[in-house]
Amino acid sequence: MRAFTLVLASALALAATAPALARKAGPITVSDAVVRASLGDSPNSAAYMVITNAGARPDRLVSVSCTCAAEAQVHVTRNTGGVMSMEPAGPVVVPAHGRVAFGPDGMHVMLMGLKGRLVDGARQPMTLRFEHAGPVTASFQVRARITGGGMGAMPGMNR
Numbered sequence: 001m002r003a004f005t006l007v008l009a010s011a012l013a014l015a016a017t018a019p020a021l022a023r024k025a026g027p028i029t030v031s032d033a034v035v036r037a038s039l040g041d042s043p044n045s046a047a048y049m050v051i052t053n054a055g056a057r058p059d060r061l062v063s064v065s066c067t068c069a070a071e072a073q074v075h076v077t078r079n080t081g082g083v084m085s086m087e088p089a090g091p092v093v094v095p096a097h098g099r100v101a102f103g104p105d106g107m108h109v110m111l112m113g114l115k116g117r118l119v120d121g122a123r124q125p126m127t128l129r130f131e132h133a134g135p136v137t138a139s140f141q142v143r144a145r146i147t148g149g150g151m152g153a154m155p156g157m158n159r
C-alpha cells in the first residue's frame, strides 16, 4: 500500500502542474484519457483515450504501461449475438491525419493486477509507446462512472 501512496502522490503532483490533459509527442496527441475507478475487489480496470495523428504517415501503438498495474494490454470488446467478450486487439494503427478512439464498446487498455485502488477523482499517468513518435505519457482521470456503458459486461475480468 505504501508504494501506491507514493504513486498517487506523484500523480497528484503531476496533475497540479499539468496545464492541459492532452499529451503530445511529435504528431501524436493523447486526449480524453480516463480510467475506471477500482470496482470492489476486482484486481483489474480499463482505460480509454483518443489518439490523434496529425502526421502524414501512420503510426502504431506498440505498448502501454502503467506503474499502477502488473500488466497493461490493449483489448477489444466484441458483441457476438448479445454475448460480450474481449480479446487482445493486436497492433493498433493510428492512420495519417486520423484518430483512434478507445471506448467501453470497443478498444480499451486492460489493466491487470492493480497495485492499489484507483480512486475516483484522482489522476493516473500512463505511458503509451508508439513505433515512430516514441513514448507519450498522459495523465488519465480516474472516474467511477464512464459514459458509454459496456464495462459492466466484461466476462472473466472480475476474478
Ligand SMILES: [Cu+2]
Pocket (backbone or CB within 6 Å): 046, 075, 076, 086, 087, 108, 109, 110, 154, 157
Ligand atoms: Cu479487457
